[in-house]
Amino acid sequence: MSEHDRGMTAPLLSDEPEHEPFVRSLDALGRWRAALEERVRDLARFLGEHGLLDENAEGLLDSLRQRLAGEKLVVAFVAEFSRGKSELINAIFFADAGRRIMPASPGRTTMCPVELGWEPEDVPGLALLPIETRLEGASLAELRGQPQLWHREPIDVGDPASFAHALDAVRDVRSASLDEARQLGFWSDEQPADNPPMLADGQVEIPRWRHALINVPHPLLKRGLVVLDTPGLNAIGAEPELTVGLLPSAHVVVFVLGADTGVTRSDLEIWRDHLTSQALTRYVVLNKIDALVDPLSPPEHSLAQIAAQCEQVARTLELPTERVFPLSARQALAGRVSGDAVALAESRLPALEQALAQQLLPERRTVLERMTLDAMAAIREQVQRGLLDLRRQLAEQTQELEGLRGKNGGKVQLLLQRVGAETAEFEQCTAQIQALRVVHARSLKAAMTTLSGEALRGHVDAMIGEIRDSFLKLGARRSYTQLFDALRAVLGMAQHQSGELRELLTAACNRLNGEFGFSLMVPTEPDLAHCRDDLALIERNYVQYLGLTQAVRLAQPRFLEQFRRMLMSRLRVVFEGASGEIELWSRTVSGQIDAQLRERRKAFKRRRESLERIRAAAGELDTRLAELQAQDQRLATAEVRLQSLHDRVRRAATRHELALPSDFSPLAVRPPASVPEPAAAASQVVTPDHA
Ligand SMILES: Nc1nc2c(ncn2[C@@H]2O[C@H](COP(=O)(O)OP(=O)(O)OP(=O)(O)O)[C@@H](O)[C@H]2O)c(=O)[nH]1
Numbered sequence: 001m002s003e004h005d006r007g008m009t010a011p012l013l014s015d016e017p018e019h020e021p022f023v024r025s026l027d028a029l030g031r032w033r034a035a036l037e038e039r040v041r042d043l044a045r046f047l048g049e050h051g052l053l054d055e056n057a058e059g060l061l062d063s064l065r066q067r068l069a070g071e072k073l074v075v076a077f078v079a080e081f082s083r084g085k086s087e088l089i090n091a092i093f094f095a096d097a098g099r100r101i102m103p104a105s106p107g108r109t110t111m112c113p114v115e116l117g118w119e120p121e122d123v124p125g126l127a128l129l130p131i132e133t134r135l136e137g138a139s140l141a142e143l144r145g146q147p148q149l150w151h152r153e154p155i156d157v158g159d160p161a162s163f164a165h166a167l168d169a170v171r172d173v174r175s176a177s178l179d180e181a182r183q184l185g186f187w188s189d190e191q192p193a194d195n196p197p198m199l200a201d202g203q204v205e206i207p208r209w210r211h212a213l214i215n216v217p218h219p220l221l222k223r224g225l226v227v228l229d230t231p232g233l234n235a236i237g238a239e240p241e242l243t244v245g246l247l248p249s250a251h252v253v254v255f256v257l258g259a260d261t262g263v264t265r266s267d268l269e270i271w272r273d274h275l276t277s278q279a280l281t282r283y284v285v286l287n288k289i290d291a292l293v294d295p296l297s298p299p300e301h302s303l304a305q306i307a308a309q310c311e312q313v314a315r316t317l318e319l320p321t322e323r324v325f326p327l328s329a330r331q332a333l334a335g336r337v338s339g340d341a342v343a344l345a346e347s348r349l350p351a352l353e354q355a356l357a358q359q360l361l362p363e364r365r366t367v368l369e370r371m372t373l374d375a376m377a378a379i380r381e382q383v384q385r386g387l388l389d390l391r392r393q394l395a396e397q398t399q400e401l402e403g404l405r406g407k408n409g410g411k412v413q414l415l416l417q418r419v420g421a422e423t424a425e426f427e428q429c430t431a432q433i434q435a436l437r438v439v440h441a442r443s444l445k446a447a448m449t450t451l452s453g454e455a456l457r458g459h460v461d462a463m464i465g466e467i468r469d470s471f472l473k474l475g476a477r478r479s480y481t482q483l484f485d486a487l488r489a490v491l492g493m494a495q496h497q498s499g500e501l502r503e504l505l506t507a508a509c510n511r512l513n514g515e516f517g518f519s520l521m522v523p524t525e526p527d528l529a530h531c532r533d534d535l536a537l538i539e540r541n542y543v544q545y546l547g548l549t550q551a552v553r554l555a556q557p558r559f560l561e562q563f564r565r566m567l568m569s570r571l572r573v574v575f576e577g578a579s580g581e582i583e584l585w586s587r588t589v590s591g592q593i594d595a596q597l598r599e600r601r602k603a604f605k606r607r608r609e610s611l612e613r614i615r616a617a618a619g620e621l622d623t624r625l626a627e628l629q630a631q632d633q634r635l636a637t638a639e640v641r642l643q644s645l646h647d648r649v650r651r652a653a654t655r656h657e658l659a660l661p662s663d664f665s666p667l668a669v670r671p672p673a674s675v676p677e678p679a680a681a682a683s684q685v686v687t688p689d690h691a
């Protein structure tokens with residue numbers, strides 16, 4: 001059946017998500033995140049309304065909410081040409097459209113990486129980055145922020161036929177002169193085997209686009225899933241960005257093989273060159289098992305053949321057999337579209353979906369849960385301290401006023417003098433605080449310089465220089481290892497500097513607490529161990545580009561430059577993260593000082609004002625005391641409410657019903673479009689918390 005001859009059979013992207021296993025589990029994760037995000041928002045709003053949200057806690061809550069709401073889950077499909085990646089994506093994600101959405105039939109090769117996702121700020125549509133942008137050397141990440149460079153086409157999401165038609169653009173090619181093809185990286189005189197065939201007029205065919213972004217409000221994409229469809233090997237080789245940038249940042253890679261071809265040499269090359277990193281969660285699909293069915297042999301025969309082939313694949317790729325999924329994407333798509341449960345079961349796609357649902361989502365959840373609980377603990381401590389401080393001041397003031405009952409005007413005058421003297425005494429702290437600020441800023445700056453972008457660039461450029469100059473690129477691997485040793489030392493240095501800063505701050509704060517009655521507390525400096533882990537991960541991820549077999553590519557200035565940019569952008573994230581943590585931590589201390597200073601001054605002012613009012617009218621005393629009591633009551637209520645808001649966040653975070661829906665069955669099949677399915681399981685997973 002061709003792409004365009006099928007009518008609209010079901011609404012695409014209906015808000016009621018299709019209840020396939022993977023869909024349901026992802027949906028549950030999405031709901032869990034949304035519920036949690038809402039609880040965090042409640043808490044933030046409450047803290048804000050009660051003036052309990054200092055800058056630091058606000059930053060913490062903001063970034064937590066952003067990650068809960070916005071973090072993407074990237075699943076990449078990688079393979080040699082024509083193994084069935086696009087068809088597999090259709091079967092898993094777009095069967096509810098009732099037709100084939102991604103182009104996937106003979107001769108309809110995907111020519112550029114295609115990223116499917118949903119950004120609600122943008123309209124549904126297709127954005128295509130022209131291939132010529134490669135000449136400028138800017139990385140994809142940089143170009144994402146430049147909308148004027150992208151060619152845009154809106155998509156009518158209500159119409160699957162026009163949606164599928166728009167996606168045809170990912171197959172676009174154009175002809176180019178040999179020179180241009182060379183410059184764009186599609187023609188290599190050294191490795192002619194991968195070159196595109198030459199046309200009659202001496203030109204060659206190259207992809208028209210460098211990257212395609214498809215923005216559609218698909219139920220899964222709306223919940224933060226990003227699907228990456230990649231073109232075959234040739235294009236992978238020509239687009240270092242894909243392998244250096246996009247694949248390492250994917251959370252899961254699905255590597256597709258064809259049962260009709262087995263593991264070919266070029267399949268193995270892709271696997272070895274790009275997918276051996278231990279950091280990736282990898283699944284292998286042995287697609288097209290329908291091709292192994294021989295009508296003349298008994299079915300057991302082809303089953304045994306499939307099993308044997310899986311064993312073989314697992315051995316060759318050095319993976320456990322459980323990670324190899326034999327299936328037929330074509331049969332699965334057909335089965336889903338026609339509502340044929342038997343065909344879907346025979347396709348064996350549900351086993352892959354089950355594995356993705358069961359292993360992947362709980363993993364992501366654990367990461368987010370830990371992050372939320374950590375943030376809650378930090379905020380709890382800060383806010384609690386602020387509240388305690390406020391209540392203590394109220395108690396002191398109440399006590400002072402209680403002492404005034406039945407006293408005469410002279411006594412009030414005396415108290416006013418005492419407040420004046422105490423204020424003056426207290427204000428002596430400002431000189432000390434000022435001096436502390438100067439030393440603090442200086443030490444912080446030293447740590448920031450250690451971790452700065454310039455320092456990082458210096459190290460990376462030195463390595464690139466060494467590689468560029470090294471004869472036959474023999475020393476590339478060594479320069480690379482040295483770079484990471486140097487970067488580890490940099491992190492160690494920053495850790496040491498922040499330790500020193502903590503000692504300095506602790507001593508100063510203890511003095512302020514002792515002399516002026518502050519209740520300052522310096523939290524432990526951030527532990528940069530996880531940054532070292534990130535560094536190790538990047539090191540492992542990219543080392544494969546420096547082997548001897550890569551010498552030819554390393555010799556290309558364009559590749560080396562892109563490699564440098566990619567490495568810089570990944571390392572920058574780690575270093576900026578580390579320096580951000582140190583800065584935030586150090587701000588909690590200066591923030592505390594500012595806040596307590598402000599509060600204390602306010603308290604002195606309040607004391608003075610209430611005494612003055614009492615002096616003016618004796619009857620004020622009782623009113624004032626009642627006011628103080630009411631204020632304290634409000635704070636006490638806030639404390640209780642805060643506790644319950646916190647508990648709600650924690651409960652929402654640790655809800656463990658995210659397991660698969662109870663009626664999960666790997667053989668679940670989409671019912672025909674006309675039969676409404678109860679929106680059961682997913683909504684039971686996270687019931688709104690009205691506590
Ligand atoms: N028999 C059979 N053919 C399949 C199956 N899945 C895909 N195909 C066919 O294999 C060919 C390639 O499928 P695609 O999905 O376009 O493959 P791809 O990996 O995206 O290929 P490129 O975009 O060229 O890299 C098409 O003709 C599909 O119809 C399957 O499960 N069984």
Ligand SMILES: [Mg+2]
Binds near residue numbers: 085104108230
């Ligand atoms: Mg394809």
